[in-house]
Amino acid sequence: MGNAKMTEVADAMLSWYDENGRDLPWRIKGAPHHDPYHVWLSEIMLQQTTVVTVKPYFEKFIQLWPTVKDMACAPLDDILTQWAGLGYYARARNLHKCAEEVCRKWGGEFPATEEDLLSLPGIGPYTAAAIAAIAFDEAAVVIDGNIERIVTRLYRFDGTLPAARPDIKALAAQHTPNNRPGDYAQSLMDLGSRICKPKKPLCHECPIQVNCAAFEAGDMEQFPKKAPKKVKPTRRAPVFWIENERGEVLLRRREETGLLGGMMEFPSADWVEREDKADILSEVAEILAEDVGLVNELKSAKTVTPIKHTFTHFHLYLHPYIIRAETEFGGNWAVWARPEDFRDYALPTLMTKVAKKVAEGQEVLPL
Ligand code: SF4
CATH class of the missing domain: 1.10.340.30 (Hypothetical protein; domain 2)
Structure with a gap:
């Protein structure tokens, strides 16, 4: 002009x-x-x-x-x-x-x-x-x-x-x-x-x-x-549903800072981009052995179909692993709660989805 x-x-x-x-x-x-x-x-x-x-x-x-x-x-x-x-x-x-x-x-x-x-x-x-x-x-x-x-x-x-x-x-x-x-x-x-x-x-x-x-x-x-909207990355992580002999399930509190800070969760590995299931399985074995000391339990672990949840910046797939802990263990991880009492804990929607999926039961798959 x-x-x-x-x-x-x-x-x-x-x-x-x-x-x-x-x-x-x-x-x-x-x-x-x-x-x-x-x-x-x-x-x-x-x-x-x-x-x-x-x-x-x-x-x-x-x-x-x-x-x-x-x-x-x-x-x-x-x-x-x-x-x-x-x-x-x-x-x-x-x-x-x-x-x-x-x-x-x-x-x-x-x-x-x-x-x-x-x-x-x-x-x-x-x-x-x-x-x-x-x-x-x-x-x-x-x-x-x-x-x-x-x-x-x-x-x-x-x-x-x-x-x-x-x-x-x-x-x-x-x-x-x-x-x-x-x-x-x-x-x-x-x-x-x-x-x-x-x-x-x-x-x-x-x-x-x-x-x-x-x-x-x-x-x-x-x-x-x-500008075209950015495609959200997909992250994956195992999440552990660890049950003791009394039917209580292990919960822990997330770090105060960061996503869902201070809320309760079923223990899970870091939410990052992972390639495939093999990656997750080897990590599961590592976490169970090193962090929790549950070496034998892995053999009897079961899994259900993953839960998908979308955050503002990424999609998350959580792969639940259901584990019966024969030995008692404590440490920082130990808040044991019965599923019927979950409502007394600050469990975010994502974790209630995990609980629901595990409770549905019929989809339980061997590892
Ligand atoms: S596009 Fe907007 S600026 Fe152009 S002629 Fe139409 S109303 Fe006017």
Whole structure:
């Protein structure tokens, strides 16, 4: 896109905004300046929520705390109470922290540059750029998911998210005008949410259709490109159902840190990627002999079909080994519990699946 075309985009967007931009409680169209406190409050509230939900909250907050100083002096509990229903309480806590810092460090006035705004609690790159552009007329490049979509479509930009984010920002920067950067940012936000939607964009209503390469090619919905989701690795491990003569089963507590930290489990080997059953069997023999001292019992061990469980980052197959311990043993491993008492122990779902599988019994296979 040449220079003339780039100004064309900004001009077309600003004219469209003058005609179609919405009046919202925190933005009055045509107002020479916007109160940074209002811009900040609305942007924080709008994260992960819709304009319709935010409106009454915004109005209530402004009524209760008309200035950032009022908010800084309010008890945190009052803010949390009024925030109820907006979710993500960490944001409400940061809101209060940020108000306090604006008062302590900046004398009750929000700093005017993107860089200084970024130093405040709870203000990330998007919010800093939005406040700098909308409240202080800084030609900051405001970029969120909606705006990324518009830019990648304009250029049929092939880079994949999230790695290509800096390149998309650089493209967006080429269009950002020095004149009315705040209105321009808001025009893009509106276009992204109302016209240039992820699915079935309303291109016939779009003011920059003539500049849009994806529209010309007819493949708007292909952009932005996203990196394919990573395939989850599969891990495997033996898990031991060791029963004593009284019908009690051995449990142990997992390490406090890490996955399922501090919960109870049937003893198992480390959950790692293992090739096949032979790998597991040799490990079973090793663990039984070295860690537990059950050398003879392995011969009579039985197994059932593995249990599959999916965690956020991997699939896990646990291969249960059912072992009758003829000799008593103790040490760190020894918490013996009857299966009917398992509910008194913090057994995670994965381990209750193991217990269920063993109890089903009919699938018991010889080793
Ligand atoms: S023409 Fe369509 S795809 Fe292109 S920017 Fe406008 S709404 Fe989005």
